[in-house]
Amino acid sequence: MRWQLACLGMAGTTIRDGGLVEQAVTVAVAGQGVVPGTAEHERMLAVVRKTMGRSNIEVFRLLLDGDERRARAANAEFEQAYGLLVDDGAIEPVPGVVEAISTLRESGVKVALTTGFARSTQNAVLDALGWHGLIDLALSPADAGRGRPYPDLVLVAALRLGVEDVARIAVAGDTPLDVIAGRRAGAGLVAGVLTGAADATELRAAGATTVIDSVAGLPALMGVGRPAAVYPQAV
Numbered sequence: 001m002r003w004q005l006a007c008l009g010m011a012g013t014t015i016r017d018g019g020l021v022e023q024a025v026t027v028a029v030a031g032q033g034v035v036p037g038t039a040e041h042e043r044m045l046a047v048v049r050k051t052m053g054r055s056n057i058e059v060f061r062l063l064l065d066g067d068e069r070r071a072r073a074a075n076a077e078f079e080q081a082y083g084l085l086v087d088d089g090a091i092e093p094v095p096g097v098v099e100a101i102s103t104l105r106e107s108g109v110k111v112a113l114t115t116g117f118a119r120s121t122q123n124a125v126l127d128a129l130g131w132h133g134l135i136d137l138a139l140s141p142a143d144a145g146r147g148r149p150y151p152d153l154v155l156v157a158a159l160r161l162g163v164e165d166v167a168r169i170a171v172a173g174d175t176p177l178d179v180i181a182g183r184r185a186g187a188g189l190v191a192g193v194l195t196g197a198a199d200a201t202e203l204r205a206a207g208a209t210t211v212i213d214s215v216a217g218l219p220a221l222m223g224v225g226r227p228a229a230v231y232p233q234a235v
Helices: 020-030 039-050 056-063 068-087 097-106 119-129 152-160 176-185 200-206 215-221
Strands: 005-008 110-114 137-139 169-173 189-193 210-212
Touching (some): 005 215, 020 039, 020 068, 068 119, 097 110, 097 215, 110 152, 137 152, 152 176, 176 189, 176 200, 189 200, 200 210
Parallel strands (some): 005 169, 169 189, 189 210
């Protein structure tokens, strides 16, 4: 197998944000009258945790009972709050991820970063980390049509980067929705990583072909670098 593309998630997969998503959600829903520390606030955070990986606007539609005006207002507040937190230096790469991406690209594998964030927020993250030159492509849901768990982000990356066969795509992510999107896209390798929101059992249940400690181990799975720690299928 000659791999052509690796599609990697962002928050929880390639970057650590120290809980910024929940902080920014708290700011966003406070603007809609939801007070931090209340039962309603805790309910919303539980939904956010369960839907990690989805397009942010879709999550706010769920939180606000489909009220499009309020969802869009909350999403705008979220993007602004997250961007400000990012600018304060509250994010960092997952250890080993920069080296892993560099190894993949040096071996001829193109790398795309996909996210549920809006394009402006994704760019703020890439700017803060200085990653624009590190990768081949960055996609948000607006670039693809639909976010996870739909396969659009992976398939649009394949089209833009000239992939010949979806079986030559590797997908890695920290949420079950990342895994589902990769499987629906027909990727030849769909790896769950343990640096974010889900454990090995959840990632396996979603359809991960393997589970590894982090994206740092992805090159080994694709035939580049040293072997990675792999978690076997539970009996």
